[in-house]
Amino acid sequence: MIYVIFAIFLAACFAAGSTGGLFPPGDWYARLKKPWWTPPNWLFPAAWTILYLCMATAGARVAMSPDNALAMALWALQIALNGLWTPVFFGLRRMGLGLVVLGALWLSVAATLVALWQVDTIAGLLFVPYLVWVSVAGALNLSVLRLNPDVAR
Amino acid sequence: MIYVIFAIFLAACFAAGSTGGLFPPGDWYARLKKPWWTPPNWLFPAAWTILYLCMATAGARVAMSPDNALAMALWALQIALNGLWTPVFFGLRRMGLGLVVLGALWLSVAATLVALWQVDTIAGLLFVPYLVWVSVAGALNLSVLRLNPDVAR
Numbered sequence: 041m042i043y044v045i046f047a048i049f050l051a052a053c054f055a056a057g058s059t060g061g062l063f064p065p066g067d068w069y070a071r072l073k074k075p076w077w078t079p080p081n082w083l084f085p086a087a088w089t090i091l092y093l094c095m096a097t098a099g100a101r102v103a104m105s106p107d108n109a110l111a112m113a114l115w116a117l118q119i120a121l122n123g124l125w126t127p128v129f130f131g132l133r134r135m136g137l138g139l140v141v142l143g144a145l146w147l148s149v150a151a152t153l154v155a156l157w158q159v160d161t162i163a164g165l166l167f168v169p170y171l172v173w174v175s176v177a178g179a180l181n182l183s184v185l186r187l188n189p190d191v192a193r
Numbered sequence: 194m195i196y197v198i199f200a201i202f203l204a205a206c207f208a209a210g211s212t213g214g215l216f217p218p219g220d221w222y223a224r225l226k227k228p229w230w231t232p233p234n235w236l237f238p239a240a241w242t243i244l245y246l247c248m249a250t251a252g253a254r255v256a257m258s259p260d261n262a263l264a265m266a267l268w269a270l271q272i273a274l275n276g277l278w279t280p281v282f283f284g285l286r287r288m289g290l291g292l293v294v295l296g297a298l299w300l301s302v303a304a305t306l307v308a309l310w311q312v313d314t315i316a317g318l319l320f321v322p323y324l325v326w327v328s329v330a331g332a333l334n335l336s337v338l339r340l341n342p343d344v345a346r
Contacts, residue, residue, distance in 0.1 A: 041262070048266035055273035055297075062285060103265050109194070109256035112265040113201035116252065120208035120272045127280035132215060144208075 042100050049099035049115075053092035056123030060085065063130040073187040078180060091170045095119075098163035102156050111155035111163075118148040125177075135185040142178045149174050195253050202252035202268075206245035209276030213238065216283040226340040231333060244323045248272075251316035255309050264308035264316075271301040278330075288338040295331045302327050 065081065079087075095115075102111045121144050129138035149171050157164025218234065232240075248268075255264045274297050282291035302324050310317025 045262050045266045048263075048270050052266070052270040052273040055270065055277055058277065059280065062281060099266065099269065100262075103262035106259060108261070108265070109198050109253075110201075112256050112261070112268075113198045113205070113252065116265075116269040116272055117201050117205040117208065119269050120205040120276055123273055123276045124208055124211065127212065127284055128215060131280055131284050 042104055045103050046096050046100035049103075050092060050096035052099075052119050053095055053122075056119050057088055057092060059123050059126035059131075060088065063126050065130055068133060069130065072184055072191070075180070075183040075187065078183075079176070087173055091173060094166040095170060098156050098160075098166040101163045101166075102159045105159050108159050111152065111159050114148060114152040114155050118145065118152050121145040121148050129181065133191070135181065135188070135191075139178070139181045139185060142174065142181050146171070146174050146178055195257055198256050199249050199253035202256075203245060203249035205252075205272050206248055206275075209272050210241055210245060212276050212279035212284075213241065216279045218283055221286060222283065225337055225344070228333070228336040228340070231336075232329070240326055244326060247319040248323060251309050251313075251319040254316045254319075255312045258312050261312050264305065264312050267301060267305040267308050271298065271305050274298040274301050282334065286344075288334065288341075288344075292331070292334045292338060295327065295334050299324070299327050299331055 099112075099115050102108045102115075121141060125138055125141045125145060128134055128141050149167065153164055153167035153171055156167055252265075252268050255261045255268075274294060278291055278294045278298060281287055281294050302320065306317055306320035306324055309320055
């Protein structure tokens with residue numbers, strides 16, 4: 041049963057992540073000024089694949105546990121926000137609104153991490169890399185917004 | 194506690210639904226040939242607001258219940274797919290891919306309805322209007338795709 045639950049959570053992750061393929065960075069992003077510590081493009085899908093496996097594992101472990109209401113509600117919230125950033129940033133090219141979405145995503149991921157941890161320590165730990173990566177993404181979004189005032193909106 | 198859980202599920206709904214404001218139908222949609230039974234534009238946000246209240250209530254009721262793993266995983270999947278359709282259809286204007294997303298959304302909503310019902314009958318019933326509305330949206334997407342072969346892709 042836990043493998044079915046894991047597969048459904050993983051499908052939710054890839055549904056959100058499919059926005060990455062649908063709204064690719066393209067020339068617009070390539071031409072933006074970026075900070076020196078910007079991760080290379082190939083790292084993003086690789087990192088997200090690992091994060092999705094961690095997120096789905098955490099979701100499945102806690103779904104199978106009692107007293108999971110808060111964690112399950114927050115897991116749903118963070119995946120809805122996760123799928124929102126790429127269409128806003130790469131689709132609409134609205135960097136400022138993208139930063140707002142990332143801020144909301146960061147808060148929801150942090151809250152989910154704490155709620156998962158209260159049910160299952162391993163599930164909470166599995167959300168740590170995700171929170172780190174969203175922090176990096178937020179710093180990158182902020183830097184790009186500041187470095188490109190001419191195209192920022 | 195159930196009100197906090199309800200509010201978080203409702204926030205997830207509005208995160209997915211915010212794509213409706215970010216990728217508005219606009220002139221492109223207005224100029225498309227549409228079937229005679231197309232609902233008026235004002236009905237969409239009104240219907241979604243009611244559906245979100247039903248979806249969040251169903252989510253909160255089942256989150257507070259035992260043996261909710263399958264229902265909670267599916268609730269997360271359907272909200273991730275829910276937020277995907279508008280960027281695909283109105284953002285990318287890819288009607289064919291939009292129909293694929295709606296098909297996946299329909300299946301996930303139907304599965305969530307059944308899984309919710311097994312835990313809590315009222316929660317299952319609260320997903321019935323959602324499934325009906327996604328069926329209407331799917332029929333509309335298919336009709337628009339067929340009526341506008343010149344712009345369909």
